[in-house]
Each structure stands twice: as C-alpha cells, then as structure tokens.
Amino acid sequence: MSEHLYKYLRTETFPTPFCAGCGHGILMGVILRAIDELKLDFKKMVFVSGIGCGAWIPSPHFKTDTLHTLHGRPVAYATGVKKANPELKVVVISGDGDLAAIGGNHLIHAARRNVGLTVICANNSIYGMTGGQLSPTTPKNTKTMTTVMGNPEEAFDLCKLVKACGAKYVARYTVFHTKPLIKAIKTALNTDGFSFIDVVSPCPTQYGRRNQLPTLYDMYAFIKNRLVHFDALKKYKKEELAEKIIIGEYRDED
C-alpha cells in the first residue's frame, strides 16, 4: 500500500490476515485512496462491518472509529449510528454472504429508507471465512463446499436488487478496475442518500481452488472474460448475460 495512505492505518496491525491472491487488500487501498482524494475528515468517519473476511478490511486496520458487528447486521448498526449522529460519515464494508444472505433484509430496507450510508460489498462470491460454502452471489454451477456437484441456484445481482429498492447511487466494478472503482467510491461517498457498490474480489483460496482457478491469474482471467459494461447491455440477449458480470454505474432505466 502506498505510504501516503499509512496515516489512515494502524500499521501495527499489519500484515493483514488476507490470503495470497485475495482482492480484499486492493479494495482496502482503493477505499482509502477515494477518501484521501476527497480530503474527508477521517475522524468523523465510522466504518461498520459484519463478520467475514470482507468485514476485516476496516477492522482493526482503519485508524478511526470502527464497529465490527454481528454476522449480517452491519447495515442495521450503521442505520442507528447515522440516525443518532447525522454529522458522521458512515460506511459499511462487508462480505457478500454478510450483506446479501443473512443481512439481505437490512440491505433492502436501508435502500428503501434512503439512509445516508455508503455500503461497499466485498463480493468474492463465496463464504471465505468459514471455508468456502455457497453464497447468494455464487454463480450457477460453481463448486463450493456445500455444492460439490455445482450450484443449482441462481445468483443475486445485488446492484439490480438495491437499485430496485430505491438506492440513490449503485455501481459495480472489480478490484482490477482500480481507477473507475475509486471514482465510483468517491461518487458514492458524495451521494446524499443511500449508495451501494458491489466490488468483485477474487478468492483463489476458497473459490478458485475448487473450480480449477487456483491462482490469482486464473481468477483474473475468469473474471475478465465475463465482464459486460452496463452501457453495453442492450447489445446482449437475456440468455447471453446469464454468466456475465455487469460493471459500471447502474443508472435509471429509461
């Protein structure tokens, strides 16, 4: 991580617990860059996370107030923080299982209420921390510890879901898109109301190795080959989009 970001970090807690090839470290850096470029008052920011590898991005690394909560509940906690003190800038960073499975109800209701939160989903499409079980964002047919024959279920498009619930700003990028991702995070942090960013993050350890993608490079290629930009969606038939990762800002349909 670039040294000018060290002021935001408890460097004494390094190294981070993330595995080789995990994208969560890149995401950590990208979030801090966005904050640094916006020159936000870090002391007035609160980072709320649930339970999972993604939830460890802010806690204990960020050198400001962090609230490491229960599995699935960070959005509910964050709602209380923001409502009780609207002066604070409240950011939720957590995993896909945390935000979309056990915490899905809180996510859609916070979007509906338009609470002034930025929610960043560290989406590795797997339960990383507990050893690689199915998540609601695991693509169909993927092998996981609880779907050894391949996932028979459809995955959530979290951006579509949250957008439909009324979120003011919604975007998705992968951790490999650092520049547009920083821009999206900055837009989210400047959004008056609920903003959501789904960040696709590789997990070679728990996702890749059961799907013939054991290295970061394999995962990178696997993710890259499935990208479709939101603005190009019209060029595709519905069936063609089944396996795709839609990136870009989710704008209102016209």
Added chain:
Amino acid sequence: MKTIVKSLLAPRKYFMQGNIACAEGALAAGCRYYAGYPITPSSEIMEHMSIRLPEVGGVFMQMEDEIASICSMIGASWAGAKVMTATSGPGFSLMLEGIGYAVMTETPCVIVDVQRAGPATGQATKPAQGDVMQARWGAHGDHRIIALSPWSVQEMYDLTIKAFNFSEKYRVPTILLADEVVAHLKESFVVKPEIEIYNRDKTLTETPFGTQEEDGVPPMPCFGQGAQLLVTGSTHNEYGIRKVADPDVQERLVTRLCKKIDNHKKDICLTERYFTDNAEYLFVAYGISARSSYAVVSELRESQINAGLLRYITIWPFDEETLKECALEAKVIFVPEMNQGQLVLEIMRILPHQKVIPIPKTRGEAIYPSDIIKVFRKYHE
C-alpha cells in the same frame, strides 16, 4: 456521572397506562433513540415514542424486525445516545444475539420485554412471566445482564429510569421484564419534580474496553470524539484489538464482564420486604405476582398468621443474601409465578434445606390472590 434533572412531565399525579408510563420514564431518563418492531402487548410504548421523541429532539425508528431494532440501537448508543427498544417474547427471542453483543462490547441499552403467554406466538394479548430464565441465560456464552421487574404503573415509570441508570453506569444491557398486566394496567402514579439520572462517562481513553481492576467499568467515548474506537463482539483486549486465540485475554474479559455486575450487587439488587421479620410463611415474588402475593400476605396478617413477602425488584443479578435473611424463620416458602416455576429454581438452589413450594400458573391470566391462598391452605394447619 450522577446528576439531578427536572422531570420532563410536569410534576403531579397522572392516570396512565403502564406502557405509556414506561415510555415517559425513558424520555425522562434521557432516552433519545428508540428502534422497534410492533408486537402486542408492547406496541403502545413504540407508538408513544414515535410521537414524543421528535418533540424532545430524539430519533424514532420503526425497523424491519427486532434484530435490526436491537442492532441499530447499539449503533446509536455508540454514536452517543441513550437508547431503548421494547418487545415481547417472539421479538425478545430474536434480540438475544444482539443482547450478547451489547454485553461483550459493554454497550448501554435498555430492552423492555412485556411478557406474554408463550411459547412461540402463544397468546399474544395474555400475560405471563415465562421469560425470566430467557432474560438471564438467553444470550449465548457466559455473561451477566441486569433485569428489573415492575409491579405497578409507578414502577413502569421509575424502573425504566433505573434501568437506564444501571445500563449507563455498568455499561450493560438492562432488561425491564414487565408483563401484559402491568403494561396495560391503568392507574395513577406520581411524577416528582426532579429525578436522579446517570450519564455514562465519555472521557477520552485509550482503553475503553478494560480496567486495572478485575471488576471495573471503563469510560466509553463515542463515535466522532477522536477515540479511534475499535468496537468488536469478538474477544478483545482493553484497546479493542481482537484476540481470538489468547486464553488470558478471554479469561480476563469474561471475568470482568461478570464481576462488574456480581461485585456491585449491593447497588444493583433492589428488593422490598413486607412483614418478613420472623415470617413463618414467606412469599417470594416479583412483578404482578408480587402484587397478588401482597394482597394475600395482608389478609393473612389480619388473621394473625405470620406471613411475609419478599419482593424482588431486581431479578437479575439475584440477591441471595436478602433471601437467606428473610427465610431464617420460615417454615414454608411460597413462590407464585406466572410460569411453570422459573425463579423458584434459584430459590430452591439457595435454600436447599427449606420447604420451597412453587405456585405456578400458566393459564394466560394473572395469578390471583385466590390461586395463592388455595395452595397456602394445604400447608397451613
């Protein structure tokens, strides 16, 4: 920090429902954030808060469920507010993981459980005292909480204030364990001109999660104060740094979370005694059951029978010493409860050599003096 403040309501006599008195008590104590989910027989608390909180500059949130309610109020507590939620059995069950989190992170918060007949959905509009053990042991892991049991509309007001005070002072979730009878009872109660309240110590500290003493309560700075708080429900050291494999840290933390309550029982345990000196027949009760017991004891005293009542206002932690004192001369100890016998287990444990008779009632109605007398007659020659 203890302070005396003016009551919010003008000081005088009021005629109110218990649930409304509870909400007013919360406001008087300084509650400025309420999050809840409707459930009978507690909903009037929520409805009243929805009107009153904005009037006093507070925030009211109707959340998507009880899990969200308790979690959002814990967040609000760390943002510096005094917070409360109210529910009944089914919602209380959903809140248990959050209660454990509040214990572990030492977050002041008040939970009102207006008990109704269970298990499950049970009888939504009918009273019970079935959550006594759940309040004590419901959250997983070894822990302590404080639970208070009101027997009147006056106490729905007074004990709500006390619940806030204990919760702020000891940084522990405090449960007001009411029941449908006191919650829906309408009777007069008095609002005094001034009340004593306790506000948490928000001193900036590097160690908001530990003390030198093994039973201490550290100061609790809030978000935005510059304390760089590391709040976590995982095992942590005094700085808040997670230590999920260190046996010493786990032992020190759990011991302090328990001892900060156990070693302050003198302050926390509230009881009331009626004719307990030399009582041959001792009734031990709490909440609405104590009110019926009081009627029984008064009647027995009029007939020159040596009966007494020990009323538990604080149920958890349980005051063992007072029980032993009151039971010294007792030939029989009766424990009327609106459950199949919960607090009586504690009493039997503490008085293994005495005759302890449970008087259970689980008919979805209050335990009446006649229910108690009927059992008493079997033991009174």
